[in-house]
Amino acid sequence: MLLIMSITDCTRLTTGLAFALVVILFSSGAFAQNLSLLAPSLANISGVLTARFGVIVEEKPILKGELLDGAELVLKCELELYTVNEYWFDQQVSFASFESALKYDALTKDFTLTLPGRTTPLRNPDIELLLKEGWGIIEAGLGSWSMLERGRKYSLKLSTTMNELGAPEGFSRFIYFWSWDAGADNSFQLDFTY
Numbered sequence: 001m002l003l004i005m006s007i008t009d010c011t012r013l014t015t016g017l018a019f020a021l022v023v024i025l026f027s028s029g030a031f032a033q034n035l036s037l038l039a040p041s042l043a044n045i046s047g048v049l050t051a052r053f054g055v056i057v058e059e060k061p062i063l064k065g066e067l068l069d070g071a072e073l074v075l076k077c078e079l080e081l082y083t084v085n086e087y088w089f090d091q092q093v094s095f096a097s098f099e100s101a102l103k104y105d106a107l108t109k110d111f112t113l114t115l116p117g118r119t120t121p122l123r124n125p126d127i128e129l130l131l132k133e134g135w136g137i138i139e140a141g142l143g144s145w146s147m148l149e150r151g152r153k154y155s156l157k158l159s160t161t162m163n164e165l166g167a168p169e170g171f172s173r174f175i176y177f178w179s180w181d182a183g184a185d186n187s188f189q190l191d192f193t194y
Contacts (some may be wrong), residue, residue, distance in 0.1 A: 034059045035186045038137075040079075040158050042192070049142045051079050051096070053188075055135040055160055064127050067111060072103040072165040075135065077158065081142050084153035084191065093147060093154070096140040101165060102131075148194045159187040 038054030055075060057063050067073070077098040082090040101114045110123040113134040124130035148154070162185070 034063070035160055035162060037158065037160065037186050037188050040156060040188060040190055042142075042156065042190075044145045045139075045141075047145050049081075049094070049145045049148065051140050051142055051156060051158070052137060053077075053158060054137050057131055057135075057162075060128055060131075064111075067102065067104040067127070070104070072101060073162055074165050075100045075102065075160065075162045077138065077140070077160045079140050079142060080157045082155045082157070084155050090155060094142040096142050098138055098140050100134060103165075150194055153191070153193050156190040156192070157187070158189070159185065161185040 034057055036056040036058055038056065040051050040053035043050050043052060055077070063073075075098075079094075079096045079098075080092055081094040082092050084090055098116060100116070102111065104111050105123070108123070110125050111127050111130050112121040112123050113130055114121045115134055122130060122134050124133070
């Protein structure tokens with residue numbers, strides 16, 4: 001039996017296959033959200049406005065495999081505190097960032113995690129325990145508590161990204177994150193009145 005297809009049929013078939021491929025790629029983008037955030041809270045610690053939050057990696061087996069293959073990943077968290085204005089743009093009051101690198105040390109057979117303010121990295125052969133210790137509760141100072149004005153509305157915006165070390169902004173490894181998105185990322189916003 002001879003199969004003859006017109007140019008229109010070929011175009012439809014090609015378009016259909018391309019559409020199916022795009023749907024498969026973008027539907028797997030749900031796996032790109034490998035980070036979950038524990039809702040941030042604010043505290044007065046010795047006169048410093050301190051944000052507390054946690055970061056949880058959902059796909060630990062995939063993360064572990066990538067680290068064992070030699071990848072070094074960097075978690076970046078940015079916190080921005082704004083005053084909320086009803087009739088004008090919100091005004092930034094404070095900014096803080098947190099950066100931590102995660103890799104596998106084949107010599108010691110430990111996973112290592114660097115934290116700001118620590119000269120030696122955390123080490124543990126159990127990736128889950130290491131992540132809980134390093135990223136379970138993160139604190140970031142936003143400035144003096146006295147900068148808050150009573151009766152004002154504020155908004156705390158937290159955004160996180162995790163990419164391979166040295167990767168340009170907006171690029172991630174396709175295999176680990178299953179997406180061409182900017183790595184694993186997540187964000188949270190906390191609105192409050194002081």
